[in-house]
Each structure stands twice: as structure tokens, then as C-alpha cells.
Amino acid sequence: MNVLTTKERTFEEASQHLKIVGDKTRLKMLAILYKDECCVCELVEIFQMSQPSISQHLRKLKNADIVIERRSGQWIYYRLNENHPWFDQLESIIKTLPDTQPLLNDLLESGKRVCCD
Template sequence: MLNTLIELDNAAAILKLLGDKTRLSMMKILDGETCCVCEFVEMFQMSQPAVSQHLRKLKDMGLVQEEKKGQWVYYSIRKSNEYYPFVKQILDQLPAQNEKLHEMKRLSIGNSCC
């Protein structure tokens, strides 16, 4: 249960952001994994700029954070975000999305971009 209420405008913005199936899937995956942009490109069969745009929107809301490791940027959920408990309740209602990620990693051992 949420310990604090969030403002209606903020809840609407988050729900609008998560109303996109790709971003919602990304958030579900990131709730248990750290991923590189290249992994999402492969997983969603989207261009790198399109994936980066989705991640930028999530980052702008403060829902994800990035960490640079060499030339690669890895994303994870920012669990310290004040809206994370609200988002977590939504994510907990969804089926796991990381089967495709695990299969992709298994098949690309040695060929991974990152």
C-alpha cells in the first residue's frame, strides 16, 4: 500500500508514460534487470534512436537511471524515486517480461554488443 499520496497530475503523467506498451515492458524488465540500450534494440526490434527516446522519457520522469560503463550506457529502475511505490504496484500486476532478454543473452554469448 502507498504510504503517501501522489498528486493527480503526477499520477496522470506516470500513467500516460506507462500507457505505451514498449515503455511498460521496459520498466517491467528493468524492475529486475539492468539493461543496455543495445539489448532493448535487439529485444524490441527497434532502432537505437527509438529505444533511446523511450528511455529518455522514463529518465526525464526520474523513473530510470543510467550508468556509463566504458562506451555503453546501462539503465535500471531508480527505486529511490518518490513515485516508485506507485509504479511498483502497476509492475507487480504484469507477467514477467525477461524471458526474451535471458534467451537473447544466452544466444549472444560472445557476440553481445556490451
């Protein structure tokens, strides 16, 4: 039987967390969601990727409880889970990244920021 010690479990959890956020698309997505919640269609526009691809990235983040969702009618909005045990570490990483607010501003200026409402 493979029983992990508390320290081994902590290293395993950290490793899994870092693998999930280590993808550059997901990391940029988290930096965007740190600024404001977004729906899939907004992220599709920002990343210029297919909806299934964006949804797959969000699914991985959601399964890890790094992002949470809020339903509004038929739309689902995603945001960072501030109660995640690794939120402080994630926030520290995000603060070292380029500012993603201009991406949200561009979306707003193009009239696509509120496309789901």
C-alpha cells in the same frame, strides 16, 4: 496566476506519471528493467526496434526520473530508479504483468546479453 493546491499538484503528478508509463513499449521496458539493468543495444534486440526509437522511450523515462543510468566505459546501462516517489506504485503494476525474465534469458542464450562489454 494559476497556483495549484497540493491535492491538484498530486493529481497532476499522477496523471503525468501514468501517461509516461501507460505506453505499452515503455511499460514492457520498465518490466524488463525491473528484472535487470540493460543497455540500449540489448533493448533494441529485445524489441526489434531501431536504436533511436528505443533511445526516445528511455529519454522520456529518464526525464521523468523513472529510470536512471550508469556509465561503464562507452556504454550506458539503464535501470529503474528505486528512489522515485512513485516506485511502489510502479512496482505494483509491474508485478501484475507477464514475467519478462524469459526475454533476458533468450538474450543471454543468443549471446547478445553482454554485447556491450
